[in-house]
Structures are given as C-alpha cells and as structure tokens.
Amino acid sequence: MKVTTDKINSNLVKEVEEISGQKVSACFQCGKCTGGCPVVGSMDIFPHRVLRLAQLGLVEELLHSRTLWICASCQTCDSRCPRDVDIPKVIEALRLLLLRRKGGNRLHPASLSARVLANAPQQGLVSAFRKYAK
Amino acid sequence: MKRTGVFICWCGSNIAATVDIELAVAAAKNMPGVVFADQNKYMCSEIGQEIIKEAIRSHRLERVVVASCSPRMHENTFRKTVAAAGLNPYFLEIANVREQCSWVHKDKETATAKAIALIRTAVAKALRNEALFASELPIERRALVIGGGIAGIQAALDIADSGFVVDLVEKEPSIGGRMAQLDKTFPTLDCSACILTPKMVEVAQSEKITLFTYAEIEKVEGYVGNFTVTVRNRARSVDMSKCTGCGDCMLKCPVKVDSEFDLGLVKRRAIYTPFPQAVPNKPAIDREHCRWFTENKCRVCEKICPAGAIDYSQEDELMTVKYGAIVAATGFDPKKLGNYGEYAYGKHPDVLTSLEFERLLNASGPTAGKILRPSNGRPPKNVAFIQCVGSRDKAKGNPYCAKVCCMYTAKHAILLCEKVPGARPFVFYIDVRTPGKDYEEFYNRAYEEYGATYIKGNVSKVFPDGDKLLVRSVDALSGALVELEVEMVVLANSVDARAGAKELAQKLSITTNAFNFFNEAHPKLRPVETHTAGIFLAGTCQGPKDIPETVAQASAAAMKVTALLGKDSLLSTPTVAEVDEKLCTGDMSCLVVCPYGAISEKILEERRGRETVRRKVAEVNMVLCQGCGACTVACRPGAINLKGFTNEQIMAEVEAICL
Numbered sequence: 001m002k003v004t005t006d007k008i009n010s011n012l013v014k015e016v017e018e019i020s021g022q023k024v025s026a027c028f029q030c031g032k033c034t035g036g037c038p039v040v041g042s043m044d045i046f047p048h049r050v051l052r053l054a055q056l057g058l059v060e061e062l063l064h065s066r067t068l069w070i071c072a073s074c075q076t077c078d079s080r081c082p083r084d085v086d087i088p089k090v091i092e093a094l095r096l097l098l099l100r101r102k103g104g105n106r107l108h109p110a111s112l113s114a115r116v117l118a119n120a121p122q123q124g125l126v127s128a129f130r131k132y133a134k
Numbered sequence: 135m136k137r138t139g140v141f142i143c144w145c146g147s148n149i150a151a152t153v154d155i156e157l158a159v160a161a162a163k164n165m166p167g168v169v170f171a172d173q174n175k176y177m178c179s180e181i182g183q184e185i186i187k188e189a190i191r192s193h194r195l196e197r198v199v200v201a202s203c204s205p206r207m208h209e210n211t212f213r214k215t216v217a218a219a220g221l222n223p224y225f226l227e228i229a230n231v232r233e234q235c236s237w238v239h240k241d242k243e244t245a246t247a248k249a250i251a252l253i254r255t256a257v258a259k260a261l262r263n264e265a266l267f268a269s270e271l272p273i274e275r276r277a278l279v280i281g282g283g284i285a286g287i288q289a290a291l292d293i294a295d296s297g298f299v300v301d302l303v304e305k306e307p308s309i310g311g312r313m314a315q316l317d318k319t320f321p322t323l324d325c326s327a328c329i330l331t332p333k334m335v336e337v338a339q340s341e342k343i344t345l346f347t348y349a350e351i352e353k354v355e356g357y358v359g360n361f362t363v364t365v366r367n368r369a370r371s372v373d374m375s376k377c378t379g380c381g382d383c384m385l386k387c388p389v390k391v392d393s394e395f396d397l398g399l400v401k402r403r404a405i406y407t408p409f410p411q412a413v414p415n416k417p418a419i420d421r422e423h424c425r426w427f428t429e430n431k432c433r434v435c436e437k438i439c440p441a442g443a444i445d446y447s448q449e450d451e452l453m454t455v456k457y458g459a460i461v462a463a464t465g466f467d468p469k470k471l472g473n474y475g476e477y478a479y480g481k482h483p484d485v486l487t488s489l490e491f492e493r494l495l496n497a498s499g500p501t502a503g504k505i506l507r508p509s510n511g512r513p514p515k516n517v518a519f520i521q522c523v524g525s526r527d528k529a530k531g532n533p534y535c536a537k538v539c540c541m542y543t544a545k546h547a548i549l550l551c552e553k554v555p556g557a558r559p560f561v562f563y564i565d566v567r568t569p570g571k572d573y574e575e576f577y578n579r580a581y582e583e584y585g586a587t588y589i590k591g592n593v594s595k596v597f598p599d600g601d602k603l604l605v606r607s608v609d610a611l612s613g614a615l616v617e618l619e620v621e622m623v624v625l626a627n628s629v630d631a632r633a634g635a636k637e638l639a640q641k642l643s644i645t646t647n648a649f650n651f652f653n654e655a656h657p658k659l660r661p662v663e664t665h666t667a668g669i670f671l672a673g674t675c676q677g678p679k680d681i682p683e684t685v686a687q688a689s690a691a692a693m694k695v696t697a698l699l700g701k702d703s704l705l706s707t708p709t710v711a712e713v714d715e716k717l718c719t720g721d722m723s724c725l726v727v728c729p730y731g732a733i734s735e736k737i738l739e740e741r742r743g744r745e746t747v748r749r750k751v752a753e754v755n756m757v758l759c760q761g762c763g764a765c766t767v768a769c770r771p772g773a774i775n776l777k778g779f780t781n782e783q784i785m786a787e788v789e790a791i792c793l
Contacts (some may be wrong), residue, residue, distance in 0.1 A: 001612070001613065001614040001615065002614060002615045002616070002617060003589075003609060003614050003615065003616040003617070003618070004617055004618065004619075005516055005618045005619045005620070008558075008560075008587060008618070009516075009558065023582055025581050025582055025585055025587075026578075026581075026582045028578075028581075029590075029611050049611075049612055052609070052611045052612045053612055053614070055587065056587070056589075056609060056612065056614060056616075058612070058614060
C-alpha cells in the first residue's frame with residue numbers, strides 16, 4: 001500500500017464523496033465506529049480504516065475488501081460518529097463504485113417466491129440484490 | 135524560658151495518615167518551654183487560626199510553633215495570625231512535617247518519631263526567636279519594559295494607561311517584534327499588521343511612554359522599587375530629531391544586505407527601517423555593512439538627505455535610569471535547522487521555514503503576498519507542511535512542544551488553498567494539538583472545508599527530485615507508505631529562547647530553565663512574577679505561547695507592575711545580615727561572597743586609652759541584603775549573623791535534632 005500524489009488527487013475520492021454525499025475528509029480517526037461495530041469481527045478492513053484509506057486515495061485497495069459486503073448498514077457507527085459522517089453511506093458508495101464497474105445483481109426480485117419475499121428481512125434482500133457473484 | 139505553644143496540623147490526611155497526631159501532641163507537651171499543645175484538621179483554616187489566637191490569649195503564649203506544611207506555603211498566614219493576637223510575627227516558627235516528613239515516608243511509626251524531632255527542633259529555635267521589624271523602602275514610580283514585540287507593547291500601554299511612566303527598550307530599529315512579520319493570525323485570520331500597528335502608533339504617541347529603539351540593556355543593579363538600569367543606546371547614525379522619515383536615503387544606498395525582517399528572502403540597504411510600518415519610521419545605519427564605515431567611501435545618504443539628519447559621528451550612549459519595576463518581554467527565535475539535513479533546508483530553495491512561508495503570504499513580503507516557489511517564481515500545487523521540526527525531539531532538538539505550529543499550519547493550509555486555486559496542502563504531523571477558543575473548529579475547517587490532507591507520520595527525508603521534491607513518510611493510521619511529489623516544503627521549526635536570553639537573565643538576576651526560557655515564580659499561581667521581586671515576565675521569553683496568551687500575560691504583568699508602583703512604600707524583609715562590630719576583624723571575607731553587593735567597608739574611630747584608633751569593619755546595606763546567609767558562613771570570627779537565623783538559633787536546632 002502506497003500513498004502517492006496521483007492517488008490522493010485521483011477522482012475516485014471525489015466520486016465516493018459525490019455518491020455518498022458524505023465528506024470523507026471530515027473523519028479524524030477517533031475509532032468510535034470500529035469500536036461499536038457489531039460485525040467488525042468478520043471484517044478485513046475496519047470501518048475507521050475504510051475512511052482513512054478513502055481519505056488517502058487508496059480506493060482501489062478498498063474495492064477488494066470483504067468489509068464492503070459484511071457491513072450490515074445497521075447505522076450504529078453513524079449514530080455515534082462525532083464528526084457526523086454517515087459511514088454506511090460511504091461503504092454503500094464503495095459498493096456502488098464496484099457495481100457500476102461490473103454490473104449485475106446477484107438476485108433478481110422476480111426469481112424470489114412470494115414466501116421468501118414476505119418473510120425475509122427487507123435489508124437482507126436489498127443487500128442480496130447487490131451482492132453479485134464475480 | 136519563653137512560654138511556647140505547639141499547634142499540629144493534620145492537613146486532612148496529608149499529614150495525619152502518616153504521622154500519629156495524638157502521639158505528637160503528647161510528645162510536644164513534654165518539650166522544654168512548651169506550655170500548650172493542640173491539633174486541628176486544617177490549622178490554616180479560620181477555625182485553626184482561631185485556636186492559635188485563643189491559645190495565645192488564654193495561655194499567655196510568647197512563642198508559637200506550627201507543625202504543618204512547608205513555610206513557603208503558610209508561614210505568612212501564621213505570621214499574620216500571631217500578629218493579630220499581639221505577638222511579633224517573627225515569634226512564629228514552622229515545623230515542616232508534610233513535605234519533609236509525611237509526604238516522603240510510608241512507615242507511620244518512624245514518620246511520627248521524625249515529626250516529633252522536627253517539632254522539637256522548631257521549639258528550640260522558637261525559644262531563641264527575637265522580635266524583628268520590617269523597614270520601609272521608597273519606590274521609584276517608573277517602569278522599564280524590555281522588548282518591543284506585542285508583549286512589551288501591551289505591557290507598556292497598560293502600565294501607561296494606569297498613569298505610570300514607562301520606558302520601552304527595543305533592540306531593533308523598530309518595535310513590532312515577531313507579530314509584525316506575520317501575515318494573518320489564527321483562528322480569526324485577522325491581518326496581523328492591521329491589529330498590531332495601531333498599538334505601535336499608540337506607543338509612539340503616548341505621553342507616558344518613552345521609546346528607546348536600537349537600544350540594549352547593559353547593566354541592572356538594585357532591587358524591587360529601586361532598580362538602577364544602564365541602557366546602551368546604539369549609535370543610529372541618524373539624528374532622530376532631524377529625520378523626517380522620507381526614506382530617500384534607503385532608495386539611494388548602494389549596499390544590499392539580507393533583510394533580517396524578511397529572513398533573507400529579499401535585500402535591504404545598509405541604511406534601513408526593518409519594514410514599511412516601522413515605529414519609529416526613521417532609519418538606522420547598519421555599520422557592519424555601510425560602505426562609509428567599512429571602506430571609508432560613499433556618504434551617499436548624507437548627500438541625499440534633505441533634512442541633514444545623517445550623522446556618522448554618533449557614538450553609543452549609555453544612560454542610567456532608576457526604575458521601580460521591570461517587565462522582561464524579549465520574545466523568541468525560530469529554531470535554526472542546522473541539525474536537520476534530512477529536510478534539505480538550505481539545499482533546495484523550495485524548502486522553507488514557516489516564518490519564511492509567512493513572509494510569502496504577506497503583502498509587504500518579498501512576493502507581495504503571492505505564494506511563489508523561490509526556485510522558479512511559479513505557484514506550487516502540492517505543498518508538504520512538516521510539523522514538529524526540532525520540537526518534541528529530545529535527541530537533537532527541543533523536547534518540548536512549540537505550541538503554535540499546529541495552529542499556524544492549519545492557517546497556512548487554509549491560506550494556501552485560498553491564494554492558489556487547486557493547490558493541495560499535505561500536513562505531516564505527530565499529534566494535532568488545538569486547545570484554545572475556536573482553535574479546534576479552525577483546524578476542522580482546514581481539512582473538512584479546504585481539504586488539507588493530514589497524515590499522521592513525520593517525514594523521514596525530503597529528496598530534491600528534478601524541480602520537484604519527494605517527501606517520504608508513512609501514514610501511521612493506515613500503515614500505508616506515503617511518497618508524495620510536491621513543489622514546496624514548509625518546515626514548522628521549533629520555538630527557541632531568544633539569543634542572548636541567558637545573558638539578560640544574568641543581568642536581571644532571574645533564573646532560566648534548561649532551554650533559556652525565563653522561569654516564573656510558580657508555574658500555576660505566580661505565572662508572571664519571577665523569583666526576583668519587581669521583575670515580571672510577558673510573552674514567549676517565558677515559554678512558547680500564541681498571541682492571545684502573550685497579550686493576556688502582558689496585561690497581567692502590567693497589572694503586577696501598577697500594583698507595585700501604586701504603593702506608598704515597600705516593606706523590606708527584616709531577616710537580613712547584621713554585623714557585630716565588636717567581633718568584626720575587618721578582613722572582609724563577607725564582602726567577597728555576597729552575591730548582592732550588600733556589604734561595604736566602614737571605618738570606626740575608637741578611643742583606646744588616650745589615642746583614637748581607626749578600625750575597618752563590615753557594614754550591611756539592609757535594603758540590598760536578601761538574607762541568603764553566605765556571609766555568616768564566610769565570617770571567621772563569627773561576627774556576622776543573619777537575623778531570624780542566627781548562629782545560636784541554628785546551633786540550638788542542631789542540638790535539638792540530635793537529642
């Protein structure tokens with residue numbers, strides 16, 4: 001991992017900020033998000049480091065991370081962030097960045113039975129649509 | 135034997151947890167001379183003091199011993215207590231059973247034994263205490279402020295505002311100091327000159343303030359209320375009464391020298407004012423570089439001056455003035471970077487110190503306020519700001535934090551973004567420290583609104599790389615290596631004490647810390663006083679601080695000065711040396727060791743039988759004597775004694791403690 005002038009000035013950081021509507025630069029790395037994340041045990045890059053790598057333009061490194069797909073968007077981090085950064089939105093932006101490159105949902109709503117649609121948690125379904133197979 | 139009372143303080147649990155108070159009280163009651171002993175949880179409280187006063191009355195006490203904290207804390211309190219009950223305040227003796235006993239011991243049994251020994255010692259001394267009386271000293275109602283930066287300016291203005299006369303002595307040809315070199319000030323981005331120059335002008339216009347620029351302190355003698363100071367007014371070679379400040383001489387002078395004010399980024403002439411808004415706006419000739427003084431040629435300025443103000447024959451003049459109080463406000467120097475070759479300072483023109491960058495920002499600076507690379511005159515796009523250069527570095531810099539760099543770097547980052555559209559500031563830091571009103575918010579703006587990238591990791595090395603600079607570091611937060619190509623590097627070099635601070639401290643008889651910053655009398659409760667009465671501190675000569683703190687301290691120092699000068703007279707301490715002329719042999723060993731010049735020779739005329747004999751003896755100036763006691767040790771016949779600490783009293787203490 002190396003930070004360079006080119007990477008830090010790249011458009012990727014701006015894109016993440018544009019998609020998420022969040023100021024990645026606002027994070028001052030207190031670590032509260034990671035401290036409270038209920039699924040952090042399964043993440044390879046912790047939430048506060050996601051923000052840090054984004055700040056430094058290391059977006060490519062993030063796009064290969066499991067963290068993007070482990071995050072449950074539960075908003076625990078967001079509700080406690082002292083810098084008012086909506087971290088799930090940033091992570092969602094990273095997912096979108098990847099999806100826009102590769103395209104294709106893992107699930108199509110039409111393929112699901114009425115029973116699954118009625119019983120499965122909505123947030124899980126939304127995630128599943130986006131979690132495509134490479 | 136004098137009727138003595140002993141009062142033992144618990145100091146809450148400070149003493150009582152380690153010393154068995156009951157046992158100590160019982161022991162005290164059996165000491166010779168003691169007719170009363172008591173204890174209280176807080177002897178210094180009103181209730182505690184009442185106990186002492188009541189006991190003095192009801193038990194007809196003649197001497198009082200308080201076993202408590204260090205006399206530095208409460209000796210004065212208890213002296214007032216016994217005085218209120220009608221005793222001479224010097225009949226009080228303190229046994230320090232806290233700092234010298236309970237705080238430094240754990241075992242209660244031995245600590246109690248030691249406390250009892252200390253009380254016995256104090257009682258032995260108290261029995262020999264004699265009544266002492268303070269004498270009154272006159273006060274010279276004039277103040278001296280040394281240093282004409284914002285600290286000295288503020289102190290002088292405030293003292294003058296209280297109606298006292300002030301002399302302001304500044305080494306440079308103009309007042310203004312470091313603040314005059316700055317462009318904007320954090321966190322409000324006020325223009326530094328816009329808020330400073332009105333104060334400079336106010337100093338010049340004040341009827342109470344006399345300004346001595348291009349002047350230095352030569353010698354300081356005397357004591358609080360009565361200092362005698364010799365000031366060297368350096369030869370300016372310009373007659374201040376004739377000069378109109380037109381500036382023609384500076385245009386025609388053929389000599390060009392690095393401007394100190396612009397840190398060598400531009401040249402000044404040999405006849406110069408440091409900057410356009412100088413006060414006084416009258417030039418001085420730098421004799422080290424002037425062609426007339428170095429080569430006996432030229433005299434162009436003399437020919438050009440329409441007022442006939444040039445005077446090459448001027449010489450340094452010494453003036454001796456009496457002052458009641460002195461404020462030291464001599465400021466700081468930015469750290470020289472000789473030890474930091476890794477940052478390529480001096481090797482690449484685009485590596486600047488923060489104050490040099492500040493000059494680039496300033497409209498009256500070398501680039502008229504444009505941020506341009508010294509190498510090619512073009513604006514930089516990426517700029518690396520390196521923090522803690524020579525600060526927090528015990529290996530080859532200063533171990534302390536320079537305090538102002540985090541904030542001025544945030545300011546530099548913001549101003550860079552405002553002045554150079556599209557430019558990117560990168561700040562390499564160890565910690566970002568922003569305690570202060572509106573400071574954190576200001577720093578937040580630098581990275582949130584202006585997009586300054588803060589990288590936690592100091593730059594290890596700056597590599598000149600063609601016309602660019604490569605900076606290498608690590609982002610300690612992510613572990614990522616950092617290698618940036620930048621066009622300019624700005625080094626936040628540390629704050630050093632002003633060159634010559636040590637020498638001035640010696641002249642003033644004040645102490646400095648290991649880094650030559652002047653020591654305050656108490657880090658919390660006496661932050662503007664020094665250990666030398668009548669000498670006060672303002673600004674960065676005491677330690678790194680920013681402008682608001684400097685101004686606050688300067689006003690505080692001014693307050694202390696006016697409180698002193700407002701008194702009718704001063705009470706001198708009576709614990710001074712005293713010569714027994716009968717025993718004095720006149721060998722004057724005391725005179726040699728006295729650090730205050732308080733001892734002189736005196737000739738006695740004595741009748742011996744039929745003839746009159748003249749005999750030399752020592753004499754103590756009670757006003758100059760500080761009661762250090764060095765003379766009493768040097769005196770071989772034992773003729774000189776320190777009142778309140780006589781040889782008899784000390785010996786009695788030694789005997790008591792050896793019991």
